[in-house]
Amino acid sequence: MVRRFLPYGIAVAAVALVAGALGLIAWLLAIPRIETFLLVFVLLVGAIGWRYGRGPAIAGTVAFALVSDYYFLPPKSLFGLDSLSDAIRLITAILAAAAVIWFVHVSRGRQILLQKRKDLLQDVSPVILQSLDADEILDTVAEATQRVIDYQHFRLYRWDEAAECLVLVKSVARADPYTDIDWRLVTLSLGEGITGIAAKTQRSLLVPDASRDPRLVYPAGTTPIVESILSVPMVTRGRLFGVLSLARLGIGTLNTEDMRLMEAIAAQTALALANAEQYAEAEQTIKALATIEALQPGDGPGGDSEIDARILQGFDDLSHSDLATLRVLQADGRYHVGATGGRLWPAEDAPTGEALSAADVAWLADPKVTIYVADPETDATLPEWARRGTRLAGAKASVFLPMRAGQRLVGFVALHWRRSRWLRPEQLRRLQLIAAQAAIALDTRQALERERGRAEALAELERARREFMQIASHELRTPLTVIRGYASLLDEGSLGPMPPVAQRALRTLLEKSSEMRAYVERMLLLARLEDGAAPPTMDALDFRRVVNDAIERVRPQVELKHGTLQVDLAPAPLTVLGDPERLGTAVDNLLQNAVKFSEGPPRIEVSGSRQNGKVHLVVKDHGLGIPTAAQTRLFEKFYRVESPELRNVAGTGIGLYLVRQVIEGHGGRVDVDSHPGEGSAFEIDLPAVAEPAARVPSPATTGEGGSA
Ligand code: ADP
Numbered sequence: 175m176v177r178r179f180l181p182y183g184i185a186v187a188a189v190a191l192v193a194g195a196l197g198l199i200a201w202l203l204a205i206p207r208i209e210t211f212l213l214v215f216v217l218l219v220g221a222i223g224w225r226y227g228r229g230p231a232i233a234g235t236v237a238f239a240l241v242s243d244y245y246f247l248p249p250k251s252l253f254g255l256d257s258l259s260d261a262i263r264l265i266t267a268i269l270a271a272a273a274v275i276w277f278v279h280v281s282r283g284r285q286i287l288l289q290k291r292k293d294l295l296q297d298v299s300p301v302i303l304q305s306l307d308a309d310e311i312l313d314t315v316a317e318a319t320q321r322v323i324d325y326q327h328f329r330l331y332r333w334d335e336a337a338e339c340l341v342l343v344k345s346v347a348r349a350d351p352y353t354d355i356d357w358r359l360v361t362l363s364l365g366e367g368i369t370g371i372a373a374k375t376q377r378s379l380l381v382p383d384a385s386r387d388p389r390l391v392y393p394a395g396t397t398p399i400v401e402s403i404l405s406v407p408m409v410t411r412g413r414l415f416g417v418l419s420l421a422r423l424g425i426g427t428l429n430t431e432d433m434r435l436m437e438a439i440a441a442q443t444a445l446a447l448a449n450a451e452q453y454a455e456a457e458q459t460i461k462a463l464a465t466i467e468a469l470q471p472g473d474g475p476g477g478d479s480e481i482d483a484r485i486l487q488g489f490d491d492l493s494h495s496d497l498a499t500l501r502v503l504q505a506d507g508r509y510h511v512g513a514t515g516g517r518l519w520p521a522e523d524a525p526t527g528e529a530l531s532a533a534d535v536a537w538l539a540d541p542k543v544t545i546y547v548a549d550p551e552t553d554a555t556l557p558e559w560a561r562r563g564t565r566l567a568g569a570k571a572s573v574f575l576p577m578r579a580g581q582r583l584v585g586f587v588a589l590h591w592r593r594s595r596w597l598r599p600e601q602l603r604r605l606q607l608i609a610a611q612a613a614i615a616l617d618t619r620q621a622l623e624r625e626r627g628r629a630e631a632l633a634e635l636e637r638a639r640r641e642f643m644q645i646a647s648h649e650l651r652t653p654l655t656v657i658r659g660y661a662s663l664l665d666e667g668s669l670g671p672m673p674p675v676a677q678r679a680l681r682t683l684l685e686k687s688s689e690m691r692a693y694v695e696r697m698l699l700l701a702r703l704e705d706g707a708a709p710p711t712m713d714a715l716d717f718r719r720v721v722n723d724a725i726e727r728v729r730p731q732v733e734l735k736h737g738t739l740q741v742d743l744a745p746a747p748l749t750v751l752g753d754p755e756r757l758g759t760a761v762d763n764l765l766q767n768a769v770k771f772s773e774g775p776p777r778i779e780v781s782g783s784r785q786n787g788k789v790h791l792v793v794k795d796h797g798l799g800i801p802t803a804a805q806t807r808l809f810e811k812f813y814r815v816e817s818p819e820l821r822n823v824a825g826t827g828i829g830l831y832l833v834r835q836v837i838e839g840h841g842g843r844v845d846v847d848s849h850p851g852e853g854s855a856f857e858i859d860l861p862a863v864a865e866p867a868a869r870v871p872s873p874a875t876t877g878e879g880g881s882a
Contacts, residue, residue, distance in 0.1 A: 181226035185219075185234035192218055193241040212267050215242070219271045223278040231278070235271040242267060288431070294322045295438055302439070302446045306453040311446045312344045319420065319439055320346075323432050326401075327352040327421040331362065331369055333414045336494060336517075338593065339363050340373055340417060349423060351399050359393040367391035369417045372405035376414060378440075379405045380433050382426040402428040406436040408444035415444045452600070455492060459604045462488030466611045481619065482512030485612045486587065489575070490515050492604055493597075495589035497567050501530065502585040502616060505623070509535055509585065518592070527563075532583075534559055538576040539583040545606055546574040547597065550590075564590060571595040573602075575609040579617035587612075644701035650694045658687045685734050688727065692766055693826070699759050700828055703835050710753035710839065714863050717748040717757070717789050721782055724761040731769050737776035748782055748789040749863045752840050760836040763829040764793040764856050770823055771854070772797030788842075789860045796853040805846055809834040833858075 196211050215238040223231035242264055298318035305311045316328050326349035331340040340362040347353045360367070365374040368389055372379045381387050385398040392398055401421045408415040418440050422428050466488055469481045486500040495516045502512040508529035532539065537555055538546065548556055550564035550572050564572055569590035577585045587609065597605075661684050663669050665677075672680065702708045725741060732739050750757075768778045772795055779794040800808065804815045812827040814820070833856075837844045841861050848854035 181222075181230035182233045185222045185226065185230035186237045188218060188222060189215065189234050189237040189241065193238075212242070212270075216267070216270045216274055220274040220278050223275045224282055227282075228275060228279050231271075231275045235268060235275070238271070239264060239268055291322050291435055294318075295435060298322065298439070299442045302442045303449070305446060306450050308447060308450045308454070311443065311450060315418070315439065315443050316344055316346050319418070319436070320348075322435050322439070323420060323428075324422070325420040326423055327419075329357060329369075329419040329421075330416060331373075331419070332416040333373065335595075340369060343416075351423070352421070355393055355396050357393060360391055362391065368403060368405045369419055372407045373414055373417050376407045376409050378407065378433050378437055379403075380428060380430065381405075382428075384421070399423070400425060402426055404428045404433055404436055406433070406440040408440045408447065410441065410444035410448050413444075413448070415447045418443065455601065455604060458492050459607060462491060462608050463611045466608065466615050469615050478619065479512070481615065483515070485615065486513040486515045488608050488612070489587050489589060489605060492601070492608065493573070493589050495573075496592045497569065497590040499527070499588045500585065501535075501588075503583065503620070504529075507532065512585070516590070530559065535583060535586065538574055538586050541578070541581070543576060545602055545609075546576070547602070548572045548574065549594070560588070563588075568592050573597065573605070575605055577609050577613035577616060579613050582617075584613055584616045584620065640701050640704055643697050644705065647694045647697035647701060650690075651698065654687060654691055654694060658684070658691065661687060681730075681734065685731055688730060689766075692762055695759050695762065696826070696828055696832060699756060699832055699836070703832070703839075710756055712751050712753060714749055714751055715754055715757075717750045717752075717791070717860065718743045718782060720752075720754055720757045721761055721780065721791065724758055724765055725780065727762060728765040728769060731766070732776055732778065735769065735772075735775055737769065737772065737778065740777075740779045742780070743782040744784055746784070748784055750789050750840070750860045751863050752860070753836075756836045757840070760833045760858075761791070761793075763833050764858075767829060767856075768793055768795035768797065768854075770825070771795070771820075773819075784862055787862055789862045791858040791860075792855055793858075794853065794855040799850040799852050799854055800846065800848040801850055805848060808846060809844070 219231050219234045222234045302314050312330055328346040330344035332343045334341045342358050345357050362370040368379050381403040384390050384403045385400045401423050404420045406418045482500055490498050496518040498516040500513045501509040504510050510529045511527040550569050567590055570593050571591045573589045575587045665680050769776045777796045782791045807813050809830045811831040814827040834844050837858055842859050845857045
């Protein structure tokens with residue numbers, strides 16, 4: 175209550191105060207009360223109106239009409255008008271005050287409105303600029319504009335770079351004649367209609383009476399509307415994004431002030447759209463990069479052609495080209511079409527085109543060319559094939575993107591447009607980024623292809639080698655058995671007495687054929703192990719028998735070298751689950767090495783026992799021993815110890831490899847303990863199988879002492 179009437183009190187008090195002050199001045203200076211004081215009051219009332227509004231100003235005027243009786247009219251004791259001239263003077267003063275109050279009121283109102291709009295604009299701009307999605311921006315702008323200007327129709331046209339026309343993307347009708355009209359029917363080119371002119375000149379246009387303006391384009395069959403129109407281009411850094419158009423019913427209903435506001439909104443919209451576009455492009459680039467990076471050679475149902483297609487898609491999404499081709503370097507050293515695309519490429523058209531030679535693409539192979547933008551019609555650098563192609567395609571602008579892996583041009587993409595087109599530097603940079611990623615993908619694929627080819631050739635070679643070994647060893651085995659059989663018969667004297675010289679020769683024959691048999695067995699086993707086709711036959715067997723058989727096989731060699739064989743096998747069966755033939759070959763190898771790597775007569779000790787649920791075999795010799803450094807590698811395939819004293823010892827380096835393969839294949843393990851110059855002990859552990867209690871122990875040989 176007090177707040178409401180305070181301005182009135184202040185107004186009246188101000189008038190009284192000024193009247194008092196003026197009276198004092200008049201009295202001090204002894205000047206007669208003059209009418210120029212009137213001006214002071216009028217200004218005072220104007221100031222009150224500006225500060226407190228119309229009401230207090232009127233109260234001030236009344237107050238000053240009362241005091242004026244004392245000041246401007248000859249002094250009287252009471253308020254009263256004496257003459258007509260007095261009355262006219264007073265009325266003039268009151269009218270002047272009224273005029274001032276009215277003027278102040280109007281301009282104050284306008285200022286408040288302007289401030290309000292400015293505040294609104296300030297609220298609105300961050301909302302517009304915040305959004306990174308073009309559609310969202312358009313919605314925000316339509317809504318924001320509504321808050322600032324009370325329009326009846328809002329249209330937003332976007333400049334379509336590809337089609338070179340203005341396309342209506344948003345239309346908000348808020349009054350009758352507009353709701354029935356389909357403005358989408360109107361597509362405007364540059365310079366066409368008010369909107370087109372605003373776009374072309376990049377300047378705002380205000381049409382106070384649209385119905386009388388011949389430049390206006392209405393959809394066919396629409397009668398011109400009596401309206402005021404405002405068209406404002408959305409431009410940022412010289413680039414046109416579109417046009418904002420507002421309409422209000424009635425003549426002159428939109429003014430230059432509205433135009434200023436709209437210009438501010440349009441500038442912000444353009445900026446927001448540019449940001450959104452950049453963001454979308456960056457997102458697209460990242461997506462393309464990620465897709466290309468994730469590509470694996472041979473991926474997807476289409477395999478490599480699928481990769482090509484996806485790479486091209488990445489370029490296409492970003493450039494919106496009319497026609498696009500990806501060419502890829504292939505094994506024949508030529509550049510083949512990998513994929514084709516673009517907005518105008520016929521969907522069912524398969525990638526075609528002759529392969530290009532290195533000479534054809536030499537200009538792109540130049541490391542100085544990072545990206546090549548061409549106007550195909552005038553460009554002299556373009557080779558003939560490219561010019562011919564672009565002419566056929568009707569291309570007005572082309573971009574070639576080389577993809578290099580090191581110095582090698584692994585492929586390139588050609589993008590074409592059917593109209594002149596200028597690509598922004600950041601767009602080119604993004605395309606380059608994709609080209610770099612695509613180059614890696616293509617290079618990896620080519621490397622893998624080469625690798626795959628090499629691996630296949632190697633695998634084939636390996637297969638042939640194994641086959642040969644298997645056949646050869648198998649074929650050697652039968653005749654060898656026959657030879658050894660006859661030699662044994664001769665040795666035993668079954669075929670009649672032999673002269674002593676022949677007997678010695680026969681011994682050598684037997685020994686060498688044993689060696690040969692061992693080699694053949696080894697080769698055969700190796701071939702079988704590597705082939706994996708023939709699985710071992712696993713039976714419960716007494717490992718002592720395997721060992722004894724092997725000892726009998728090696729005995730002739732030991733005897734020939736005048737060596738000793740000491741065997742100590744457990745009295746109870748050493749049952750294991752295994753393949754007797756393979757285990758036999760493994761033990762053979764250990765025994766033969768013990769003979770082979772002993773200087774002078776070999777002294778070999780063999781012991782077999784059961785320890786902690788394992789069958790444990792030790793083959794010990796007192797031979798050359800093995801250098802410590804070599805011990806870790808002994809069981810590798812083809813590994814042989816390099817030393818001068820072993821130069822004359824024949825071997826292949828597969829013996830111990832086979833031992834380990836066989837033993838580990840039986841779930842066991844093999845180890846060596848050796849000291850150079852003292853000898854070696856090879857130890858084998860195999861999982862033992864519990865012997866059924868009912869079974870009578872077999873009459874195994876125990877503690878057999880060999881002799882020279
Ligand atoms: P190879 O006997 O055909 O050379 P192996 O795989 O059987 O192939 O043996 C690999 C190497 O291990 C041999 O070349 C030899 O140097 C060493 N070696 C194996 N057994 C013994 C052993 N009992 N005493 C000393 N060296 C041995």
